Amino acid sequence: MENDITISVKGLTKRFGNFTAVDNxxxxxxxxxxxxxxxxxxxxxxxxxxxxxxxxxxxxGSGTVAGYDITxxxxxxxxxxxxxxxxxxLYEELTVKENLTLFSTIYGMTSNAIKAKTxxxxxxxxxxxxxxxxxxxxxxxWKQKLAFSxxxxxxxxxVFLDEPTGGVDPVTRRKFWExxxxxxxxxxxxxxxxxxxxxxxxxxxxxxxxDGRIKALDSPERLKEKYGxxxxxxxxxxxxxDARRGx
Amino acid sequence: MMNIRTLGxxxxxxxxxxxxxxxxxxxxxxxxxxxxxxLPLVVNLDVKNVGIAIVxxxxxxxxxxxxxxxxxxxxxxVKAIGFSYEDALSLVENGKADAIVVIPADYSKKLSxxxxxxxxxxxxxxxxxxxxxxxxxxxxxxxxxxxxxxMGEQAGVEIxxxxxxxxxxxxxxxxxxxxxxxxxxxxxxIIICGFLPALNLVSEKETGTIEAMNVxxxxxxxxxLSKLIPYWIVGILVITVGMLIGWLVYGLVPAGNIVSIYLxxxxxxxxxxxxxxxxxxxxxxxxxSIFVMFAFIMVFQLMGGLFTPVSSMPEWAxxxxxxxxxxxxxEIMRSVYLKGATVQDLWVQYLALSAFAxxxxxxxxxxxxxxx
Numbered sequence: 340m341e342n343d344i345t346i347s348v349k350g351l352t353k354r355f356g357n358f359t360a361v362d363n364x365x366x367x368x369x370x371x372x373x374x375x376x377x378x379x380x381x382x383x384x385x386x387x388x389x390x391x392x393x394x395x396x397x398x399x400g401s402g403t404v405a406g407y408d409i410t411x412x413x414x415x416x417x418x419x420x421x422x423x424x425x426x427x428x429l430y431e432e433l434t435v436k437e438n439l440t441l442f443s444t445i446y447g448m449t450s451n452a453i454k455a456k457t458x459x460x461x462x463x464x465x466x467x468x469x470x471x472x473x474x475x476x477x478x479x480x481w482k483q484k485l486a487f488s489x490x491x492x493x494x495x496x497x498v499f500l501d502e503p504t505g506g507v508d509p510v511t512r513r514k515f516w517e518x519x520x521x522x523x524x525x526x527x528x529x530x531x532x533x534x535x536x537x538x539x540x541x542x543x544x545x546x547x548x549x550d551g552r553i554k555a556l557d558s559p560e561r562l563k564e565k566y567g568x569x570x571x572x573x574x575x576x577x578x579x580x581d582a583r584r585g586x
Numbered sequence: 587m588m589n590i591r592t593l594g595x596x597x598x599x600x601x602x603x604x605x606x607x608x609x610x611x612x613x614x615x616x617x618x619x620x621x622x623x624x625l626p627l628v629v630n631l632d633v634k635n636v637g638i639a640i641v642x643x644x645x646x647x648x649x650x651x652x653x654x655x656x657x658x659x660x661x662x663x664v665k666a667i668g669f670s671y672e673d674a675l676s677l678v679e680n681g682k683a684d685a686i687v688v689i690p691a692d693y694s695k696k697l698s699x700x701x702x703x704x705x706x707x708x709x710x711x712x713x714x715x716x717x718x719x720x721x722x723x724x725x726x727x728x729x730x731x732x733x734x735x736x737m738g739e740q741a742g743v744e745i746x747x748x749x750x751x752x753x754x755x756x757x758x759x760x761x762x763x764x765x766x767x768x769x770x771x772x773x774x775x776i777i778i779c780g781f782l783p784a785l786n787l788v789s790e791k792e793t794g795t796i797e798a799m800n801v802x803x804x805x806x807x808x809x810x811l812s813k814l815i816p817y818w819i820v821g822i823l824v825i826t827v828g829m830l831i832g833w834l835v836y837g838l839v840p841a842g843n844i845v846s847i848y849l850x851x852x853x854x855x856x857x858x859x860x861x862x863x864x865x866x867x868x869x870x871x872x873x874x875s876i877f878v879m880f881a882f883i884m885v886f887q888l889m890g891g892l893f894t895p896v897s898s899m900p901e902w903a904x905x906x907x908x909x910x911x912x913x914x915x916x917e918i919m920r921s922v923y924l925k926g927a928t929v930q931d932l933w934v935q936y937l938a939l940s941a942f943a944x945x946x947x948x949x950x951x952x953x954x955x956x957x958x
Contacts, residue, residue, distance in 0.1 A: 392801050395958055413957060414803060422801040426794035432606045433599065444595040445802045473606075489798075 345370045345497055345528045346391065348402035348409075353386050353395065360386040362551035363400065368497075368530060368544075373523050375542030376532040377575065381584045383551040384532040385425060388499055391530070392422050405496040418446070421490035421498040421527075425505065429486055431475035435466060438474055439489055446493035453492075460488045480511035484518060491522050498522060500531040504538065516541050539571045547578045554578045589808055596804070596812035600786075604816060610782065614820055618774050618827040623835065625770055626763045634660070636721030637683035639674035640667045646694040648736055652706075655732045656687070661724045678711050684721045685710045687729065697733075698740070767838055768919035769892045771828035772912055775851060776886055778824055779817045779858040784875045787813055787866035800956040810951045814859045821855025822848060841926030847919065849929065853939040854915040860946030867953040886912045911942040 346368035353361040361383040368374045378384045389395040391404050393413025402409045405419040429438045436457060443453045461467045464484055469477055474485065483503060491498055500519070504512040516538065523529050531542070539545050539559055546556040555562055555578045559571055566574045604610050638656055642649045657664040665683045668674060677683040688707035696704040706729055710722035790796040799809060825847065832838040840847060861882065869875035888894070889903065890912035896904055907913045914935040921927035929936060 393957060394797070394801055417801060418803045420801075422798070424794060424797045424801075426797070428794045428798035430599065430603065430795055431793070432603050437599075437602065441595055441599050442798070442802070445592055445799075445804050447803070 343370050344368070345372075346374075346402070346404050346530065348391070349400055351387065351390060351400035351402055352398045353383075353390060354398045359551055361390070364548075364551075364553045365400075366546055366553060366556055368528060370496075370528055371523060371526055372544060373519065373529040373531065373542045375539050375545035376530065376548065377534065377536070377539055377545050378532070378548035379534060379579060379582060379584070382548040382582070384548055385501055387548070388501055388530070388532060391416075392420060392499055393417050419496045421493070421495040423486050423490040423498070423500045423503055425501040427482055427486060429474050429482065429489060432473055434471050434473055435477065435485060436470045438485070439492060442489045443492040448493055456492055460492070464488065480507050480514075483507060483511075483515060487515070487518055487522075491527065494525070495527060497528045497530060500529065502532055502534070504533070504535065512538070536571045536575055539575075545571075547575060549579050549582045550584050589805065592804055593808050593812060596809065597815060600812055600816045601819075603786075604820075613782075614778065614823055615827060617778060618771075618824055618831065621770055621774055622767065622828055622831040626766055626836065636662050636685060636717060636724060637665045637677075638662050638721070638725055639665055639677045639683040639686050641671050641674050641686060641688045642667055642669065643691040644689045644693040645669075648694040648697070648732075649689045651736060652687075652689060652729050652732045656725060656728050659724065659728050662721070662728060678709075683711075684714065684717050685725055687725050697737075763836055764838060764924060765920065767828075767832050767836060768923040769916050771825055771832075771851075772854070772890070772916050772919055773887065773892065774824050774828060775821050775854055775915075776858060776883055776912055779821050779855045780862045780879055780883060781876070782820065782862070783813055783817055783859040784862035784866040784869075784879055785872060787863055788869055788872045788875045791866075791870060792872060806954045806956055807951050810863060810947070810954050813863050814856060814947060814950070817855050817859035817862075818852050821851050821858075825851040838923070840923045842922035842928060846922050846927075846929045846932070850915055850918040850922075850936065850939060853936065853943050854911065856943040857911045857939060857946055860943060860948075860950045863950035864946060864953055867950065867955070886910060889913075891916050911939065914938045914942075 344367050346366075348367070349365045351361060351364050352359065364387060376384050376388065386395065390397045391402065391409060393409065393416045397410060404416045407413075407415040407419070409416065430441070433441065439457045439460065440453055443456065448456070457470075461470055464481075466481065466485075469481070474482060477485070487500070487503065490500075504515050507515070512535070519529055519531070519541075531538075533539065542559065544556065544558050545562070546553045547562075548554070555565075555574075557565070562574050563569065563571065566577045568574050568577070640653050640656070642653065653664060653667050656662045666674065666677055671686070671688065674683070674686045674688075678686060686707075686709040688709070690704060690707070693704050693706070706726075708722045708725050708729075710718035712718055787796075790799075829840070829844070829847070862879065865878045865882075866875050869878060889899075889907050889910050891907065892912070896907050896913060899907065918927075918932050918935050918939075921932055
């Protein structure tokens, strides 16, 4: 069972001055799992994720991602993960194709592999007619699909998605989750933060963060059962009742 | 650490983004045009049109000749000839005149009697010190020339109007533009190669694309290089436009080898872009980086020897200029342009520029953080 664990974190903490953004969290994520990271704005989700991706130094605590230490081997981790940030992070002035080529080259893919993979992405997404359009000209829903494709082109072991569906309509969100499922079925582990509670239902397991701490961690069904409610929305309200941070 | 393929694709990205930017390609061409065409006409340290107010208490033929010779002089323009010092002073106070020439009463009489030579008085306005002092000097020279000529005529012999002669080496016409144009190209590289990389990197921070780079396996050295190398090209473009204008518009062609100018331009572009990236690394907004960059550029322009010759600065300031990279580039540009100096002649300056380039690019790479 041990090598079934892709992400393992113990006592992870991040402080900014007097403010403890992430307070002593511990959890494990299994290979191939879709792991939801829930919480209100300011609960510490993004900060926690940034430490796992090697973008931020932990103040204390330890952990591994894809078998590498998050404190000492951050650059190794970066070879084995994909990351899609909350803010859109493709180059707006480059075309769809140029963006995909840029990112897959950076991850060390060969020219042939890049060619095959981009063709495949365009076919699956139905974007053949947009491949030479500058990214700034395509609709926001497509941009997010594209960003997800750019983050998964190199078949990473873990994909980190930071509120990937912010600001899009429910239909597009639904389609986005189909992409997540497809990636998961190809063996990628998905670590996704969100504050849409309907999305929580799509995850295998979820953790609920409140004020920098993990207050609940289990499958959606078990959580609903535990709090005796019918929807994740109600479960979340009970767990996050005492929250002091956030809007 | 270094990956050629990654560097290649990053450079391609930088150049595509630069080309597609609505304003960068224009600035690279328009700014040299503007600076090189307009500034030499406006920024002129030659003093011309010095306003003179003459107080003529003598009212003789000689005093009228002094006045008419002054108004005939190219540098001087006689604003008023009057009889009261107060009137003349009020002209200076109103900014209409820069200096007052007082010809005392009985000047011409005393001069022809001989013995004690009477004094002609020149008072200069010290508010605009350069114009006042140089103007007063011109006025005095003009009066002396008139006197010598007049005395010669009285004695019936020609006296050489000038006691000596001065020949200016390297800039024979002492044209301020010949001195200024090579230096203006330095200003262009300071501004373009300093600001653009800083703005480029900070705007990646602002739009969030830098996050995608930081979370990727791109080595930070490779990434910083991809931010610096494009500005070699920009520096070469800018200096080419500058030299073309210098040649086509002002007829100024470097006396030395163009290669030595390009070499210095490449080194100096690296110095400025290294500084720009280093500043961008520690700024989180474009505004911040602009303010810090401005502080550097102010010092560079004022202390680099561009407007004020380094040799006329106080000793302590001269010591400071050794730490100011444009000083070396300006020296190289002027020496190559006007004296035809070679890289061997200027090896100290080239060495200093290389050292600054290595140091600042090192700082840029060192201070770039993929993790916070």
